[in-house]
Amino acid sequence: MYIAVSGCLLGENIRHNGGHKRDGFITDALGHYAEFISFCPEHLAFGTPRDSIKLVNDPDGIIVQNNKTSKDMTAELTQTSKEELERIAKQPLCGIILKSKSPSCGLGSTILYRPNGYAEKKGSGVFAQMCQKEFPLLPIEEEGRLQDPWLRENFIMQLFAYHDFETFKASKPAMKELVAFHQSYKFMLQSKDDQSYRELGNIVANRYGEAFEELLAEYETRFKETIAHKSSIGKTRNVLEHMAGFLKKSISEVEKKTLHEQIEDYAKKIVPLITPLSTLDMLAKGYGVTYLTGQKFLHPYPKALALRSDIRSGK
Ligand code: SF4
Incomplete structure (x- = not known):
């Protein structure tokens, strides 16, 4: 990069x-x-x-x-x-x-x-x-x-997502790969701007039968605009709850309660984002919920940067 x-x-x-x-x-x-x-x-x-x-x-x-x-x-x-x-x-x-x-x-x-x-x-x-x-x-x-830890986290997330898109584009993708790419960014895009996520979904749906090159160019612009949005605690909390919903049929009552407490604690700025995310990651892996384990939102950049361990990275 x-x-x-x-x-x-x-x-x-x-x-x-x-x-x-x-x-x-x-x-x-x-x-x-x-x-x-x-x-x-x-x-x-x-x-x-x-x-x-x-x-x-x-x-x-x-x-x-x-x-x-x-x-x-x-x-x-x-x-x-x-x-x-x-x-x-x-x-x-x-x-x-x-x-x-x-x-x-x-x-x-x-x-x-x-x-x-x-x-x-x-x-x-x-x-x-x-x-x-x-x-x-x-x-x-x-x-x-x-x-500012919040601006730093947002910028680094944007940087790595931008790089990820460039790598994806260089791989000469077809429609199938674009659908998978969009799916893997679902929760990250929603944490940035839900409306933009939906618009990107409409592009991928290709209702008007556009040529793939045009579609990809349109997606690229909207994707890069969307990742430039700043996330917020409110938007992130919605995303965490949405992700937790994918686990509800698999996990135990204790696990469910712990996860929801951690999400609440994150929203109240008692624990940093990494706390509920690590639990989500562990449960998704443990119960084999591949739709979640493949989400970029869980690992948007190298974990050693530890930006989500700072409670000030949420606003
Ligand atoms: S890189 Fe920019 S800020 Fe740094 S010394 Fe040069 S002009 Fe000044």
Whole structure:
């Protein structure tokens, strides 16, 4: 899996002051499962070390300005941002992680200044804006927001689901495989957005006899849009109860009671999501309920990332 990452987050000494902002979760945890493609439009434009820059919200548009000399650096940074974008686009990317607050890489956290030097509002950096425009369906997040366990879990789930779809597409699937793929994502899609899950089901049903290539393209867009939704405790609880329903004829009263208590405790934020999920997984395996054991929602990404063990990963 290829992920493009702001070079300073990977520990490269390319910040304006010659330092870095290495992020241990990205390099150490995610690094086990991904290959990183580093970028830095500022280093490419101005070298390192360099004067710091800021974004000024001018009436004629956003200007990149040298903090020391007030020189307009917009053309240079725009040019190298385009070059970096072209370079990373050559890879089969499954996501982009940007450094927050940067005039180049910040995604909604970059301060935009008024021409008089006062901070006006927050927006996105030059490179981040280009990424969003170029890759509207790609998982893109900034590292600052990834400190929030809920956003982190949602992003990592999206990243791995995106990669899974790309792998599926590369396997040259036919209709039968698309039906199976959709089925395996049932509960994950429902935990994101039930309406979108139903719409995806309508695409797979192919009531109008569309050609498979068109159908798959339509499914891909809707699938990637759906996995970008954020889950919630309420939606997840519904999914857990729905999954428990598939076990009700097999499991004992004690097992049923324990499972429901765990789901309730999850909804009350007493236990993390991993608690009822592990029980569901164990019961599904123990009673051979293959419809559940094959669900991506039970194992959306490598368990060693342990993101569902954090009680704060539910909101
Ligand atoms: S331009 Fe982006 S990658 Fe380069 S130092 Fe700044 S935040 Fe990091």
